[in-house]
Amino acid sequence: MKKLICLLTMALVFSACDDGFDELNVNPTKPPQIAAANKLTAVQKFISSERYDNWRAGMIYQSTMMQHIATTAGYWDGDKYTWNRGYASSLMDRYYGNAIKTVEDLLVQLNEEEAPDEMKAIARIHRVFAFSRLTDLHGDIPYSEAGKAVIDGIFLPKYDAQSDIYADMLKELEESAAALGSGTSGFGAADVIYNGDQAKWKRLANSLMLRLGLRLIKVDPAGAQAWATKAIAGGVMESNDDIFYLRHDNNNRNGISEVFAADGNPRMSKTFIDILQNSNDPRLPILAARRSDGSTAAADLIGFPNGLNSAMLLEMTGEENMDNYAEPNRAILAAFEAPMIFQTYAEVQFMLAEANVRWGLGGDAETSYNNGVTAAMQQLSLYSADAAIADADIADYLAANPYDAANAIEQISTQYWIATFLNEYETFSNWRRTGFPVLIPVNFPGNETGGTIPRRLTYTENEASVNAENYQAAIAAQGPDVLTTRVWWDVE
Numbered sequence: 105m106k107k108l109i110c111l112l113t114m115a116l117v118f119s120a121c122d123d124g125f126d127e128l129n130v131n132p133t134k135p136p137q138i139a140a141a142n143k144l145t146a147v148q149k150f151i152s153s154e155r156y157d158n159w160r161a162g163m164i165y166q167s168t169m170m171q172h173i174a175t176t177a178g179y180w181d182g183d184k185y186t187w188n189r190g191y192a193s194s195l196m197d198r199y200y201g202n203a204i205k206t207v208e209d210l211l212v213q214l215n216e217e218e219a220p221d222e223m224k225a226i227a228r229i230h231r232v233f234a235f236s237r238l239t240d241l242h243g244d245i246p247y248s249e250a251g252k253a254v255i256d257g258i259f260l261p262k263y264d265a266q267s268d269i270y271a272d273m274l275k276e277l278e279e280s281a282a283a284l285g286s287g288t289s290g291f292g293a294a295d296v297i298y299n300g301d302q303a304k305w306k307r308l309a310n311s312l313m314l315r316l317g318l319r320l321i322k323v324d325p326a327g328a329q330a331w332a333t334k335a336i337a338g339g340v341m342e343s344n345d346d347i348f349y350l351r352h353d354n355n356n357r358n359g360i361s362e363v364f365a366a367d368g369n370p371r372m373s374k375t376f377i378d379i380l381q382n383s384n385d386p387r388l389p390i391l392a393a394r395r396s397d398g399s400t401a402a403a404d405l406i407g408f409p410n411g412l413n414s415a416m417l418l419e420m421t422g423e424e425n426m427d428n429y430a431e432p433n434r435a436i437l438a439a440f441e442a443p444m445i446f447q448t449y450a451e452v453q454f455m456l457a458e459a460n461v462r463w464g465l466g467g468d469a470e471t472s473y474n475n476g477v478t479a480a481m482q483q484l485s486l487y488s489a490d491a492a493i494a495d496a497d498i499a500d501y502l503a504a505n506p507y508d509a510a511n512a513i514e515q516i517s518t519q520y521w522i523a524t525f526l527n528e529y530e531t532f533s534n535w536r537r538t539g540f541p542v543l544i545p546v547n548f549p550g551n552e553t554g555g556t557i558p559r560r561l562t563y564t565e566n567e568a569s570v571n572a573e574n575y576q577a578a579i580a581a582q583g584p585d586v587l588t589t590r591v592w593w594d595v596e
Contacts (some may be wrong), residue, residue: 158359377407411546
């Protein structure tokens with residue numbers, strides 16, 4: 105009898121548990137799949153990244169090479185064209201392990217879950233943006249096989265030619281724009297940039313297409329025109345409401361703001377300050393402040409020359425420190441909740457002005473130029489209400505500094521250079537593309553470039569040893585892994 109009771113009890117237990125048998129076979133040590141929406145949020149934070157690479161690749165190298173920033177500090181290698189491989193490769197070190205890996209995983213998940221095409225399109229746009237930063241900075245890079253270690257077991261990805269990467273990125277943007285409508289995407293509020301607004305993502309896809317299309321201007325002028333035409337016809341950004349940026353907070357801090365909070369060495373370059381002062385630019389007191397007392401009066405804002413160390417400063421000026429020079433305005437730019445800006449309406453307007461000058465596209469060049477200057481000044485209010493510039497001040501600036509058709513490309517490109525301050529990845533790329541503004545290089549003793557402004561940053565040291573065969577193939581195809589090797593679209 106006891107045996108029968110035991111058998112009945114066991115039968116009831118197993119019968120009751122049968123519906124949950126699949127759950128009993130789930131590995132409790134393996135985490136469940138993360139929701140695709142959460143992965144998108146992670147990708148957006150990863151493309152903004154952290155202090156590490158924003159400090160090294162962004163500020164130490166590119167902001168100083170582009171003469172937005174200057175300093176005597178020896179470890180700010182871009183100011184003096186010296187070489188620190190770890191600093192030069194910092195974007196690769198962070199992006200591949202974070203942004204690229206996550207977006208590739210997200211795309212696989214969206215396909216497996218048969219998500220709507222608009223969700224896949226938004227993920228593809230993020231992928232293009234991340235890879236465009238990497239290839240513009242380094243040239244040939246792992247692309248078609250990148251981020252596939254877990255997905256496909258590819259641990260040593262090949263390097264794709266930048267020409268092939270560009271062809272694919274532009275195709276991806278075209279297809280993504282076509283897949284987007286006007287409603288709210290399935291990502292919804294997890295999309296912390298556009299809150300799921302498909303129309304804004306569509307305009308961004310076309311705006312990035314315009315950016316990448318114009319990048320071809322030296323190597324493939326006909327291709328540049330064709331892609332610019334397609335992007336403009338598809339519909340680009342329409343106002344500052346379309347700016348592609350990520351808002352940060354004290355729990356997810358802006359990496360560049362962290363640089364300014366942690367490092368007291370950077371000063372505003374004399375090149376940058378002089379251009380702003382000579383045109384009475386109302387952005388000057390917003391972007392700069394005197395180090396010694398925080399004054400933002402124009403007369404107190406002196407730019408610091410690039411390419412000096414402390415001994416050279418003392419010999420040149422008799423000064424032992426940089427306290428009387430202007431630094432980035434900490435009251436505005438060092439706030440941890442500051443936005444990280446990736447592409448703006450102002451940039452798009454300047455590109456439209458250029459497209460009109462070159463090919464008669466995009467409407468009236470002067471109108472687009474004026475719109476660009478206006479938008480670039482107005483967008484500073486994203487940082488703080490204290491950074492807002494009055495409409496009257498903008499109008500006065502444009503009246504005193506009117507559009508100059510005879511020098512249009514230089515004028516447009518110089519305004520682009522001003523407007524992309526702190527988005528140094530774009531500043532460096534657009535300067536290499538246009539050659540404007542004309543920057544006088546420094547010739548610091550022992551520099552790596554022979555006194556010329558670098559044309560790219562170098563690959564991570566780990567690739568040279570771990571992925572040696574593919575690394576060597578990239579060098580054989582592109583040229584030496586040095587600061588002076590030009591990427592495919594940056595032909596002389």
